[in-house]
Amino acid sequence: MSKPTLFTCPSPALLHLYDVSSSIVVIIDVLRATSTIATALHNGAIEIIPVDSVPDCIRIGKELDCITAGERDGKIAEGLQYGNSPFEYPTEFIAGKTLVLTTTNGTKLLHMAHSRGAKEIITGSFPNITSVCNYLLSKNINVILGCAAWKDKVNIEDTLFAGAVINRLKENFTLECDYSQMAESLYLTAKDDLYGFMKERNATHYHRLTNYGLEKDIRYCLTNDGAPSLPVYVDGKLVNKI
Amino acid sequence: MSKPTLFTCPSPALLHLYDVSSSIVVIIDVLRATSTIATALHNGAIEIIPVDSVPDCIRIGKELDCITAGERDGKIAEGLQYGNSPFEYPTEFIAGKTLVLTTTNGTKLLHMAHSRGAKEIITGSFPNITSVCNYLLSKNINVILGCAAWKDKVNIEDTLFAGAVINRLKENFTLECDYSQMAESLYLTAKDDLYGFMKERNATHYHRLTNYGLEKDIRYCLTNDGAPSLPVYVDGKLVNKI
Numbered sequence: 001m002s003k004p005t006l007f008t009c010p011s012p013a014l015l016h017l018y019d020v021s022s023s024i025v026v027i028i029d030v031l032r033a034t035s036t037i038a039t040a041l042h043n044g045a046i047e048i049i050p051v052d053s054v055p056d057c058i059r060i061g062k063e064l065d066c067i068t069a070g071e072r073d074g075k076i077a078e079g080l081q082y083g084n085s086p087f088e089y090p091t092e093f094i095a096g097k098t099l100v101l102t103t104t105n106g107t108k109l110l111h112m113a114h115s116r117g118a119k120e121i122i123t124g125s126f127p128n129i130t131s132v133c134n135y136l137l138s139k140n141i142n143v144i145l146g147c148a149a150w151k152d153k154v155n156i157e158d159t160l161f162a163g164a165v166i167n168r169l170k171e172n173f174t175l176e177c178d179y180s181q182m183a184e185s186l187y188l189t190a191k192d193d194l195y196g197f198m199k200e201r202n203a204t205h206y207h208r209l210t211n212y213g214l215e216k217d218i219r220y221c222l223t224n225d226g227a228p229s230l231p232v233y234v235d236g237k238l239v240n241k242i
Numbered sequence: 243m244s245k246p247t248l249f250t251c252p253s254p255a256l257l258h259l260y261d262v263s264s265s266i267v268v269i270i271d272v273l274r275a276t277s278t279i280a281t282a283l284h285n286g287a288i289e290i291i292p293v294d295s296v297p298d299c300i301r302i303g304k305e306l307d308c309i310t311a312g313e314r315d316g317k318i319a320e321g322l323q324y325g326n327s328p329f330e331y332p333t334e335f336i337a338g339k340t341l342v343l344t345t346t347n348g349t350k351l352l353h354m355a356h357s358r359g360a361k362e363i364i365t366g367s368f369p370n371i372t373s374v375c376n377y378l379l380s381k382n383i384n385v386i387l388g389c390a391a392w393k394d395k396v397n398i399e400d401t402l403f404a405g406a407v408i409n410r411l412k413e414n415f416t417l418e419c420d421y422s423q424m425a426e427s428l429y430l431t432a433k434d435d436l437y438g439f440m441k442e443r444n445a446t447h448y449h450r451l452t453n454y455g456l457e458k459d460i461r462y463c464l465t466n467d468g469a470p471s472l473p474v475y476v477d478g479k480l481v482n483k484i
Contacts, residue, residue: 014394014395180447181444
């Protein structure tokens with residue numbers, strides 16, 4: 001029996017090149033959207049509603065009387081309550097609550113995958129990498145690893161995560177995808193010290209977050225399995241299927 | 243004085259993210275368009291006219307009474323005379339002649355860069371890497387390394403070439419570009435045996451050309467400085483500025 005395929009899409013602007021309708025799409029926005037989503041769900045959030053814009057976030061937050069969060073340029077966006085850091089969502093704060101979250105790149109890609117008819121959408125990050133890999137193995141259907149990138153420009157951290165997943169799953173999938181091969185090679189180069197690699201390579205987003213004093217966030221977001229949840233997108237909401 | 247910038251664009255579908263109007267754009271289509279262009283010009287071709295389509299190639303070939311070349315799916319396209327292999331253009335054949343060449347990915351990117359107002363356009367490949375690097379150093383203006391990719395999907399070989407150029411030039415440019423960093427890292431992993439890396443990584447285009455029996459072409463196209471020309475795009479034609 002032939003294996004299902006695995007492709008890595010480097011940027012939302014290339015998503016049209018891949019057949020999402022037959023695939024589980026894994027939304028990857030390592031710094032920090034999908035790391036924070038994994039964390040909030042692991043810590044007991046009932047659901048997370050990802051929205052594109054700050055006004056939508058405010059509106060839905062009012063309608064549902066729930067927590068609103070999102071940043072623009074490294075600061076909590078005006079009119080919202082919380083930011084994008086995973087450390088803002090410990091169990092004692094988030095358990096049992098609904099979070100409306102606006103992020104730029106990850107949300108955009110998620111909505112694109114949805115509107116293009118993705119068979120299923122989940123989110124992935126180092127804090128929940130093992131849960132994601134186990135789930136993909138159990139489903140045994142085609143996979144697209146979708147990097148959220150930064151304003152459509154390919155980034156290092158999302159590619160490293162794709163490479164880490166490929167490194168674990170490659171025997172179980174058909175890989176006819178140069179970007180997947182490059183991602184795994186890059187991951188193998190970087191894997192002993194992902195943080196050091198990001199620093200050495202002066203990754204643009206590493207640089208941006210470091211300027212905001214967020215080294216601790218970066219280290220957490222590059223560490224495996226700190227928040228072993230499985231965020232699945234169902235009816236406009238991300239819920240934990242573990 | 244601040245250094246000029248260098249960016250790497252992974253795919254024609256992402257070219258709009260980069261400011262070509264202030265930059266030299268290096269068109270990279272390693273297998274095999276830009277390797278063949280470098281070779282034909284080095285071997286004395288007067289000029290190469292890159293065109294998008296087979297019908298255009300035939301028409302211009304008749305108008306100018308010159309050589310027409312191009313492949314589709316690994317075979318010489320119907321109505322054209324020659325293929326895309328650099329070995330078809332030795333000095334005794336091509337010196338003093340004009341070549342009208344149609345390729346899918348490289349030509350598309352070149353015309354996109356031109357229509358977006360690129361300051362200057364040259365083509366790059368391993369057979370003319372040193373000429374390209376020397377030229378970029380001498381100009382001291384912003385550079386965009388443009389990978390032709392394969393039907394807009396990112397490929398390994400064009401990225402490796404970008405990485406090789408970056409490895410030589412990085413001290414002379416400002417690199418705020420994750421894809422450039424990834425390309426250089428990939429190149430450093432692969433550089434001792436580019437052919438072996440392509441094979442090991444089962445690069446899709448390596449696979450395609452190997453199926454056509456073109457290992458010799460691949461090896462040549464991954465070897466430095468076999469054809470030290472400098473193809474510059476002027477008035478719709480590529481001419482050798484060395």
